[in-house]
Amino acid sequence: MNRFDFTPYRRSTVGFDRLFDLLEKQARNSGGDNYPPFNIERRDEDEYRITLAVAGFRAQDLDITAQQNLLVVQGRKRDEQPGGDMLHVGIANRGFERRFELADYVRVANADLADGLLAIDLVREVPEAMKPKKIAIGGQKTLEVVKDDSESDEDAANAA
DSSP, X not given: OOOOOOHHHHHHOSSOHHHHHHHHHHHHHTTXXXXXXXXXXXXXXXXXXXXXXOTTOOGGGEXXXXXXXXXXXXXXXXXXXXXXXXXXXXXXXXXXXXXXXXXXXXXXXXXXXXXXXXEEEEEEOOOGGGSOOOOOGGXXXXXXXXXXXXXXXXXXXXXX
């Protein structure tokens, strides 16, 4: 059994319940279907790309739905019959649904289908209110370097 116990981590963390639930859900569902194959690429600090191999699908056969923290890619296969008798069928002729859990503030920026590959670009945009800020303790101003008055008096006397 490939079950990882997150109990020790749950005891020492606060507010990460959703993360642990996602990891446990993914572990339960990972033994399923691997169609279509995909890559996930980190292109920049806040930019990602998911590439799915969807050979045989046209743009109108694919649906991409972005919800809060969930990206769903569905493919509907056409019911076209070939002109001749098939001797071997090795190309998958079936529909699919692939789900990707997205982090907070990740949105779909673009999707493109070329050469049998569906590329979906994702961007993480954290709102200004959620970005880290420096907090002054007690509302005090930052300390500045104070110059010695006796040095400035000597410099003024030497200049005269």
